Amino acid sequence: MKDLLDAEARTAQRRHLVKEASKGYFHDMNMTRKHGGKTWIAPKVLIREDKALYLPNINGKSLRDGAKMDTTTMLYGKITVLAMLGTQISETHAKSFANSTYARYSSNPLFQYVQINLQENLLKSFLVKLFSNSLRSSVPLELQKNYLVSSQNMEYLRDPLGMTNSKVGYVYLIDENLKIRWGGCADATLREAQSLESCTGILINRLEEKARSSVEEKAGGTSEDLPVEDASMSSTEQQKTLKS
Template structure:
């Protein structure tokens, strides 16, 4: 019995000797790594013993790295405690100043020609032209920029912008835009007030000097009227002059409601203008910047030559000099048109 007890004790002692060393506690991990990084003889011997124990079935030792300095450790702790970054800024920023601040700044004169580079046409697009537009990278980027701009602008952005100079963003030039630099007025289709027939602006322009008004409300109608009133009094009876009014309603529901009350609209518009008064629901989102059409609550007035090029433009309420400039520029175009007819 004594022999069997002695043999069992020796077996237990042997098993205890063969067991791997216990893993160090989490609290002592930094101390062990710090002692390893000092590269002292005792540290190297302990590293050798740990590697030998891992080769004999123990837990492998994790590689040690040099601890960061005091400044680096402080920066790392501050970065860990910092809050997550907020939402990114909008891609399109109209202005960093408020409308009240902008109202104190002087308005610039129109410095660039307005319009599109492609000559407008009322012809229906062919399948090849539509396919070319669908695969055009430039066209896709234009649509993307328009969507981004629309998404990053508030619903009442245009309404608040009226507080700055009454919605006026630039002053009209005192002279005509040069013919070689002028761009085209885009083709806009709408229902004619006279007989509800579909009419294109590109079919109205040839052979005429046109004052074109873009409006969508009563206030925008007053804006355009302040521009063309003097010109209409002077050249209203001229056979080569016409006033084209385009009531733009990009909201389909609003356009439908207005179409139900065309008879009431006819009574408000002089009969002589029914043929050139168009009600349109065409979207001008892609042409908005090119036309200088910055605010949907503001009326815009354009002087368009017989070749459909924009030779002059104004917006919001007209200043006295602007109304006079429109009348004089219209007279110049009518004289040039008459001179061309005489040469023929």
């Protein structure tokens, strides 16, 4: 069984290497020039929870103070709009999707906007770290804590996430259980931006309802456990019972 799994892993790796080797050096740039790098259209509605993929754990350092952080810890229990960045144009792409959603829900404690500046190339990663002060000045203060700089290798995770072009931005909507419920890439159309805003609102409402139900259940359990006075007992008998 182990040999079979190893063989399947090697076959998958060979397929991946052949696919990457067949790409020209300027492949992603040429694709971006042709049609803005948009390789798929965002869904109009949420991806069903039972069909949604889990977001892989991504490590990085916070732009604000350099603290080590990871997406599993950051995103669990909240509704998150996650932007994957790598170039200046990708930042523009992310804003076209997220601006209206962030403006509407940023004050909600169950919502957060997380940006990951992913630089898998060692030289570019070094340059980003070197000029972190300049980068920090371009990111609003309130967004710096949840802005991660990462050099994690995503080579085998790009295809499952639909991140087929390293030059464009990708935006995902992640639920409280770390599942990818929506995604978009490159420049957002008006419909796509509206779809993200609508889907985010749906997930927030569902999470708020879960929180209310949980509070009500706890409150109900507490009230059931409280002692109830026996109406048939006189006040004197009740006092004696309490004293005893």
